[in-house]
Amino acid sequence: MIKGTRNILAAAALLAWALSSQAYAQGAQGCILLKSTAEIVKEVVDAKGVKTVTMVPAEKVVPGVEVTWTVTANNVCKQPSEKVTINNAVPAHMSYVASSAFGAGSDITFSLDGKTFGGPAQLTVTENGAARPAHADEYKHIRWVFKDPLAPGASAVARFRAVLN
Amino acid sequence: MKSFRFSALSGAVALALAFSANHAHAVGVAAGTPIDNTATVDFTVGTVTSTASSNTVQVVVAEILDVDVTAPSAQTQVAPGATGKVLSFRVDNLGNGSEAFLLVANNSVAGSAFDPIAASPAIYIDSGGAPGGTPDVFDSTDIPYVPGGNDPLLIADGHVYVHLVNNIPTTAADGNLGRSTLTATARTGSGAQGTVINGGGTAGTDAVVGVTHALDLAQGEYIVQGVTITVTKSQAVVDQFGGAHPLPGARINYTIVVNSVGTGTAATAVFADNIPAGTLYVAGTLTLNGGPLSDLTDVDAGAYETTPQPRVRVQLGNLSQSSGTQTIQFAVLIDNTP
Numbered sequence: 232m233i234k235g236t237r238n239i240l241a242a243a244a245l246l247a248w249a250l251s252s253q254a255y256a257q258g259a260q261g262c263i264l265l266k267s268t269a270e271i272v273k274e275v276v277d278a279k280g281v282k283t284v285t286m287v288p289a290e291k292v293v294p295g296v297e298v299t300w301t302v303t304a305n306n307v308c309k310q311p312s313e314k315v316t317i318n319n320a321v322p323a324h325m326s327y328v329a330s331s332a333f334g335a336g337s338d339i340t341f342s343l344d345g346k347t348f349g350g351p352a353q354l355t356v357t358e359n360g361a362a363r364p365a366h367a368d369e370y371k372h373i374r375w376v377f378k379d380p381l382a383p384g385a386s387a388v389a390r391f392r393a394v395l396n
Numbered sequence: 397m398k399s400f401r402f403s404a405l406s407g408a409v410a411l412a413l414a415f416s417a418n419h420a421h422a423v424g425v426a427a428g429t430p431i432d433n434t435a436t437v438d439f440t441v442g443t444v445t446s447t448a449s450s451n452t453v454q455v456v457v458a459e460i461l462d463v464d465v466t467a468p469s470a471q472t473q474v475a476p477g478a479t480g481k482v483l484s485f486r487v488d489n490l491g492n493g494s495e496a497f498l499l500v501a502n503n504s505v506a507g508s509a510f511d512p513i514a515a516s517p518a519i520y521i522d523s524g525g526a527p528g529g530t531p532d533v534f535d536s537t538d539i540p541y542v543p544g545g546n547d548p549l550l551i552a553d554g555h556v557y558v559h560l561v562n563n564i565p566t567t568a569a570d571g572n573l574g575r576s577t578l579t580a581t582a583r584t585g586s587g588a589q590g591t592v593i594n595g596g597g598t599a600g601t602d603a604v605v606g607v608t609h610a611l612d613l614a615q616g617e618y619i620v621q622g623v624t625i626t627v628t629k630s631q632a633v634v635d636q637f638g639g640a641h642p643l644p645g646a647r648i649n650y651t652i653v654v655n656s657v658g659t660g661t662a663a664t665a666v667f668a669d670n671i672p673a674g675t676l677y678v679a680g681t682l683t684l685n686g687g688p689l690s691d692l693t694d695v696d697a698g699a700y701e702t703t704p705q706p707r708v709r710v711q712l713g714n715l716s717q718s719s720g721t722q723t724i725q726f727a728v729l730i731d732n733t734p
Contacts, residue, residue, distance in 0.1 A: 267450035291458040294424025302435040312439040319435040324425040
């Protein structure tokens, strides 16, 4: 009798644990909401000739214009998210603007091939048989690794600029 | 009676047109191209690692409107009164989408000594080397331009040659400059940089006026290479008695000095002078620059002709200032018969 109960209790415990793990996993899945925007600078000159600069959504952009990309990760769960890493490829037909990547509390690295990531000093290109540092406009991917956990309700922001070719 | 004729075909040398090899190039990705961007995030909650994607942001490339017009780099040398003289320009579409351009020629340019006179038609679109023609050079395969009818349509970074055809006023003098400008304007729109023409671009995207204001003009120049020929005739009478009386039987020695001034060339100049009524040509007296010329019409430059009336004729070739003075001499006898 006792043995049976223990088995049932064990099974129930196992089941409870399994259920809570599942709930935990489901929570992890939807815990970060990621939002991406593209904006360009708009200069407005008022009647007095005073210039103000605002950012407006980039929808139709001509070559040569700089687009500011902003990615926001928002933790919507009650648990902190750790090892938050945002990845963004440099968009097609665009060139990354050197030193424009920004993300408070993050280490930022770049990649030419999507596999190996490093800082500007570590990225090299072979040209005419010799290795040289990669130029910023040759970067293809950007990665922000946030050092601290993202608290519930908090947001982490990653930003960079790229010029339309 | 003194009478002489001087005729020449005014010649002009047209320099080969040379274009600068440095043409600005169109910038950018083709208008209408959509660019999608999606970010991803990896994160860990407790012991579970997960990933999420952002919304996909789409940016569509708008059309930028920019154009460059290049004039011929050298002056075109012309003679006064010349017709059908060509200035060849190049029009480049510097934008990132196909665009048609309105062309306008202007011959009234401030500071010009003369205004070229537009021929009809005045503007031709180069055929690009249609059969029988040469690309980029004015020839019979090139197409008369009709504003609004056949405005050249250029792809991004494409170009076309446009030829202006003008006549030179007969009153233009040696060294005078005459100018023609060609203006090309994007048909979708032009004006202040950044002006947006909603939906005006390729594939329905917006068109935006670029740094060139979507219009450009260049100026071509004609320089008149004229030549002024002056002919000075003098005579000396020598009579049979050692005097200078114009008696029947006396001889008149004529000297004609032909002088050329200017930067041009009179092609195939010919001097002709009628033997005055009441006189007879003295055979064998015709000379050019001291050298005797035969009276017969033959390989040398001079001849004594009797039709349509008695006259001497000397071919002087292509005369320019550098040819120097040409001196012609001949003699006649005052007729004895009353």
